[in-house]
């Protein structure tokens with residue numbers, strides 16, 4: 001699996017620009033295949049036929065796209081929940097993710113990871129107010145669909161990390177950013193196994209301090225873990 005860390009430490013504007021360009025390009029000639037569940041959450045057996053990401057391990061993470069509180073439209077196929085930072089049966093540390101498969105058929109073998117910065121800022125703030133499929137921005141009355149969602153371009157996963165942030169579980173005990181990278185890498189191995197993403201190209205992106213996370217995860221250790 002190849003890792004492509006496509007940015008430096010202050011990448012917000014630059015990555016948004018190139019993503020918009022790439023999105024326009026990706027969407028011009030190709031018909032969108034409705035591989036996900038555009039008509040809302042379906043019975044897992046039906047969804048299984050439709051989505052390559054639904055399997056016996058991932059089913060329990062399926063989100064009811066029409067059942068999100070206060071969101072009165074379908075957000076489409078997605079998976080959210082907690083996965084441990086290692087395969088150790090006794091692992092008590094877990095990171096929280098929300099994974100949205102893309103509607104773009106050209107993205108079938110790739111995934112982008114989004115990090116907010118901080119350190120310690122929840123990536124759900126990016127998902128819910130910046131680049132996710134639905135938005136509830138400050139000063140607005142209700143959530144709305146986001147026509148510029150990065151999920152139009154590629155499969156996206158927003159991850160809360162490190163342990164201690166947001167919905168993550170366990171006692172925060174890391175001492176430095178190398179520990180942080182390893183914590184994330186351990187989680188990501190569980191994620192790849194759960195959704196059968198072996199062999200996918202992985203892009204790491206984010207904003208602000210997240211550039212630092214990417215330089216850590218773009219390491220040999222990390223690549224060995226997900227290969």
Ligand SMILES: *[C@@H]1O[C@H](CO)[C@@H](O)[C@H](O)[C@H]1NC(C)=O
Pocket residue numbers: 041042043064065066067068
């Ligand atoms: C999804 O949520 C909607 C709205 O709450 C509900 O009517 C529907 O039964 C839910 N679907 C499933 C499969 O739980």
Ligand SMILES: *[C@@H]1O[C@H](CO)[C@@H](O)[C@H](O)[C@H]1NC(C)=O
Pocket residue numbers: 088089090
């Ligand atoms: C998990 O916990 C059990 C019971 O405390 C212990 O016997 C076992 O060695 C632990 N396993 C690992 C991999 O730490």
Ligand SMILES: *[C@@H]1O[C@H](CO)[C@@H](O)[C@H](O)[C@H]1NC(C)=O
Pocket residue numbers: 027103147148149152
């Ligand atoms: C993104 O996808 C949504 C849902 O298919 C669509 O309504 C929207 O127009 C797309 N956005 C762009 C910029 O093409």
